[in-house]
Amino acid sequence: MTSHPLKFHAVVVGGGLVGKTAALAFAQSGLRTALIASRAAGLPPGAAFDSRIYALSSSSQTLLERLRVWQALDRARLGPVFDMRVFGDAHAELHFSAFQASVPQLAWIVESSLIEQSLDTALRFQPSLSWFESRAQGMTVEADAAHVALASGEMLETDLIVGADGAHSWVRAQMGAKMTRRDYRQTGIVANFKTQRPHGETAYQWFRDSEIIALLPLPGDHVSLVWSARTEHADELVALDPAQLAAQVETATQNMLGTLDCVTPAQGFPLGLQTVDKLVAPRVALVGDAAHLIHPLAGQGMNLGLRDVAALADVIANKESFRDLGDPILLRRYERARREDIQKLMFATDGLQRLFSVPGTLARAVRNTGMAFVGAQPLVKRWLVSAALG
Numbered sequence: 001m002t003s004h005p006l007k008f009h010a011v012v013v014g015g016g017l018v019g020k021t022a023a024l025a026f027a028q029s030g031l032r033t034a035l036i037a038s039r040a041a042g043l044p045p046g047a048a049f050d051s052r053i054y055a056l057s058s059s060s061q062t063l064l065e066r067l068r069v070w071q072a073l074d075r076a077r078l079g080p081v082f083d084m085r086v087f088g089d090a091h092a093e094l095h096f097s098a099f100q101a102s103v104p105q106l107a108w109i110v111e112s113s114l115i116e117q118s119l120d121t122a123l124r125f126q127p128s129l130s131w132f133e134s135r136a137q138g139m140t141v142e143a144d145a146a147h148v149a150l151a152s153g154e155m156l157e158t159d160l161i162v163g164a165d166g167a168h169s170w171v172r173a174q175m176g177a178k179m180t181r182r183d184y185r186q187t188g189i190v191a192n193f194k195t196q197r198p199h200g201e202t203a204y205q206w207f208r209d210s211e212i213i214a215l216l217p218l219p220g221d222h223v224s225l226v227w228s229a230r231t232e233h234a235d236e237l238v239a240l241d242p243a244q245l246a247a248q249v250e251t252a253t254q255n256m257l258g259t260l261d262c263v264t265p266a267q268g269f270p271l272g273l274q275t276v277d278k279l280v281a282p283r284v285a286l287v288g289d290a291a292h293l294i295h296p297l298a299g300q301g302m303n304l305g306l307r308d309v310a311a312l313a314d315v316i317a318n319k320e321s322f323r324d325l326g327d328p329i330l331l332r333r334y335e336r337a338r339r340e341d342i343q344k345l346m347f348a349t350d351g352l353q354r355l356f357s358v359p360g361t362l363a364r365a366v367r368n369t370g371m372a373f374v375g376a377q378p379l380v381k382r383w384l385v386s387a388a389l390g
């Protein structure tokens with residue numbers, strides 16, 4: 001361990017997309033920033049698409065544009081979503097369209113590795129950024145500074161530690177925040193397919209047998225699957241060979257897009273709901289999945305995390321000159337700014353997940369009648385679209 005700590009305004013622990021975006025936002029505003037993260041791995045050789053994709057809303061696009069990351073993305077690999085069709089488990093259907101909502105698109109479907117590479121390139125050109133390819137393994141907070149010890153031996157001194165280290169956050173545990181988790185007993189299976197019929201830039205979602213299946217449009221004739229399946233069923237699906245998995249998806253999606261050809265192997269992610277009793281402590285702030293974990297049925301987890309970054313950067317940019325970045329008053333402003341957005345999405349995603357998990361004919365009739373009602377109300381639909389756009 002070095003005897004003299006390296007000094008920073010902010011140390012970002014964790015280099016998922018949320019952490020890298022936070023580090024870039026801080027560094028671009030001239031703050032001496034340390035990022036503790038690995039570099040982008042890129043796509044495995046020969047892979048046409050990343051199986052991790054995100055439906056990014058306009059709030060995420062706006063932030064990434066401000067940081068000049070969006071402009072560097074290969075446009076040919078971005079999939080716009082102009083329409084969304086949601087099918088209930090008893091013939092009810094909802095249709096949302098960008099045209100009716102008077103927006104250019106409902107979302108963009110973007111590969112994780114594409115954004116990560118663009119972030120890495122931007123980070124490389126930041127003179128005020130220091131990148132440590134290591135892990136944080138010790139932290140202490142005192143009145144005038146915080147310290148982070150790295151596995152590689154360096155000691156960093158900082159005004160603010162940003163915990164962007166994901167759902168199992170180590171920073172969160174160190175700051176003494178209480179996390180509550182409810183397991184959905186579901187696994188989110190992701191894989192990409194080539195389709196026989198054009199997807200028409202439409203995102204499809206089916207609620208069936210307490211499971212949720214989404215096909216999201218990738219560029220050309222490809223789609224990305226997100227199948228939130230009961231754990232035992234998910235284990236069976238992941239064990240299938242690509243042709244068998246494609247056949248299962250064709251059946252589950254009523255052959256909407258014709259024959260499917262699986263082009264990336266399936267991966268599974270356990271799904272849960274995590275709430276945290278506080279987002280901040282003196283000299284510490286949590287962002288992204290470290291701060292909240294929601295069901296992916298609305299494709300909003302990353303969007304929520306990027307809005308954390310935008311809010312934290314905004315609070316810092318508008319701070320009084322006599323406050324340093326770790327000032328509890330400043331950090332509480334960040335926490336207050338984020339509370340409503342986080343609670344709203346937790347409530348909505350958890351509520352929908354529960355609604356479609358209730359077994360029985362009566363429950364099915366009630367939820368499908370509800371969907372049909374919403375479908376007939378243009379104003380309610382408009383409100384839902386604007387909430388999802390962020």
Ligand SMILES: Cc1cc2nc3c(=O)[nH]c(=O)nc-3n(C[C@H](O)[C@H](O)[C@H](O)COP(=O)(O)OP(=O)(O)OC[C@H]3O[C@@H](n4cnc5c(N)ncnc54)[C@H](O)[C@@H]3O)c2cc1C
Nearest residue numbers: 014016018054055136165166188288289299300301302303
């Ligand atoms: C199936 C599925 C589909 C989804 N689809 C969407 C979607 O369409 N749209 C959307 O908005 N969201 C979606 N999400 C949610 C989204 O994936 C997450 O919200 C997002 O990836 C969280 O990013 P993060 O950077 O906060 O955390 P992570 O991506 O988990 O990154 C955390 C990083 O911190 C590192 N780390 C941990 N501990 C330490 C340490 N001590 N020191 C240094 N580094 C550390 C980890 O190695 C990791 O790299 C989906 C989620 C699932 C499961």
